[in-house]
Amino acid sequence: MGRNQVHELNRDHIAAAAAEHLAGLRLELWRRLRETLGNWEPKPVYACAFGSAARGDGGPDSDIDVLLVHRPFPGDKPPPNRQEGLAGRLSEALITLGTTRMTGAEAETWQSQVDDLHTKVRRWTGNPLQVVDVSFWQWASPSRTEPALFAEIDRDGITLAGATIPRLAKVL
Amino acid sequence: METAELVLGEAGRREFSNVATGLAVLAGIAASDAICCVRLGCHHRGDDHRSATGLLEQATPDGKKLATSLVRLVTVKDTAHYGVSLIDARMAGNATRWAGHLVERAREEVER
Numbered sequence: 001m002g003r004n005q006v007h008e009l010n011r012d013h014i015a016a017a018a019a020e021h022l023a024g025l026r027l028e029l030w031r032r033l034r035e036t037l038g039n040w041e042p043k044p045v046y047a048c049a050f051g052s053a054a055r056g057d058g059g060p061d062s063d064i065d066v067l068l069v070h071r072p073f074p075g076d077k078p079p080p081n082r083q084e085g086l087a088g089r090l091s092e093a094l095i096t097l098g099t100t101r102m103t104g105a106e107a108e109t110w111q112s113q114v115d116d117l118h119t120k121v122r123r124w125t126g127n128p129l130q131v132v133d134v135s136f137w138q139w140a141s142p143s144r145t146e147p148a149l150f151a152e153i154d155r156d157g158i159t160l161a162g163a164t165i166p167r168l169a170k171v172l
Numbered sequence: 173m174e175t176a177e178l179v180l181g182e183a184g185r186r187e188f189s190n191v192a193t194g195l196a197v198l199a200g201i202a203a204s205d206a207i208c209c210v211r212l213g214c215h216h217r218g219d220d221h222r223s224a225t226g227l228l229e230q231a232t233p234d235g236k237k238l239a240t241s242l243v244r245l246v247t248v249k250d251t252a253h254y255g256v257s258l259i260d261a262r263m264a265g266n267a268t269r270w271a272g273h274l275v276e277r278a279r280e281e282v283e284r
Contacts, residue, residue, distance in 0.1 A: 075262055111244065118222070118243050128222040130250045138260070149254045 046162035063130040200271035203278035
């Protein structure tokens with residue numbers, strides 16, 4: 001249509017159902033990940049897929065990249081607040097959003113859940129899971145210096161759990 | 173491994189957490205390879221260390237538990253790949269503990 005080339009699936013073809021199913025595999029993977037992460041306790045504050053799997057341009061051996069943001073573990077320290085005035089107060093408020101520390105038992109359970117997710121994703125896809133597992137304080141801190149990771153997730157991220165967390169540096 | 177533990181003692185400084193973590197990851201991967209060599213006569217080759225967990229699981233009766241430690245170390249390595257500031261003292265301590273588990277088992281296997 002116009003300058004676009006449009007192809008229509010011939011649904012009478014004997015392979016049509018298989019083609020449709022294969023075309024939906026990524027969506028099925030996001031569905032399973034959302035379902036799995038939704039049943040976690042403690043739950044992720046936020047989780048997203050990113051990288052080639054999220055973009056849909058991965059190869060057969062590509063990793064499945066997932067960011068997991070968890071509530072702070074026991075002993076984690078909140079990031080220093082270097083903002084002043086209204087920005088500083090907003091920064092503090094955002095830091096405390098949904099950031100009740102986990103107990104030691106919850107931290108152990110979180111780790112076991114991540115272990116299990118590696119096994120599940122490998123079984124579902126045959127591809128390895130690559131996890132970036134960080135606390136909310138690490139993720140939301142304005143002192144973070146990984147613009148490449150931020151940019152990649154902003155551009156390609158597919159939310160799997162929680163609400164998108166505006167990074168303090170971006171918001172402020 | 174000893175160096176990782178020594179550096180971990182200085183993990184109040186973030187850059188030392190990175191160093192301790194990196195050393196622990198290397199020690200854990202080497203220990204995993206050693207266990208597989210002793211028990212199976214081979215070890216995983218290649219850069220994808222997560223694939224090595226399958227071999228490690230088969231190597232010993234407690235292979236699944238060892239593989240869990242290896243997977244956790246590789247996860248830390250993956251996180252570090254995306255940014256050094258993501259590695260903190262807690263993560264460095266965990267990495268040292270998981271690597272220590274693998275190194276201890278490797279020592280037992282070699283001394284058998």
